[in-house]
Amino acid sequence: EVQLVESGGGLVQPGGSLRLSCAASGFTINNYWMHWVRQAPGKGLVWVSRIKSDGSVTDYADSVKGRFTISRDNPKNTLYLQMNSLRVEDTAVYYCARGVGGYSVFDYWGQGALVTVSS
């Protein structure tokens, strides 16, 4: 069974940092693009970042470019999102998701990790 489990969420002050992890099981992530998608409380879905199967290509939404870094450890079957210079508007549930066949279509999602940025 394919599973994605996020961890590392929590409360952080504006300007602070947090690293999210996404542990995959039931498949090997080195065959897939992986993504992060977020959802602010009561709001819609927003794509955040993606990374190619071998880690050679990364891409970011403009709103997080220069502050967030996506990475992966294929031997550990784990995806990461390093979030620096956090802002109040980064408060959201962060989902990791698997890309389908090289497309930015998300067929499996984690349960989400809540990140709250507040003083």
Added chain:
Amino acid sequence: DIQMTQSPSSLSASVGDRVTITCRASQGFSNSLAWYQQKPGKAPKLLFYGASRLESGVPSRFSGSGSGTDYTLTISSLQPEDFATYYCQSFYSTPTFGQGTKVEIK
């Protein structure tokens, strides 16, 4: 970047009703569209992509159509488990979601 506009933002319907949700892109693309269902407190679930390619396990009452800038999601006969929020998403370049359509019980 492509902008995706869904309509309506919410609707009320009864069990058995036919429901149609529309998604309009700010520029055209060739079927690079996916639809998701999200229930409260849960992760989204992929329904189909490529405008009409149904995911395994998704009931056949769900269907999609469209091309260019205009796409639709149709639920032919609404069931109690279909009350949820639905999102379209372009995967033509930067992944972009519509703002969502909440389907509520009438």
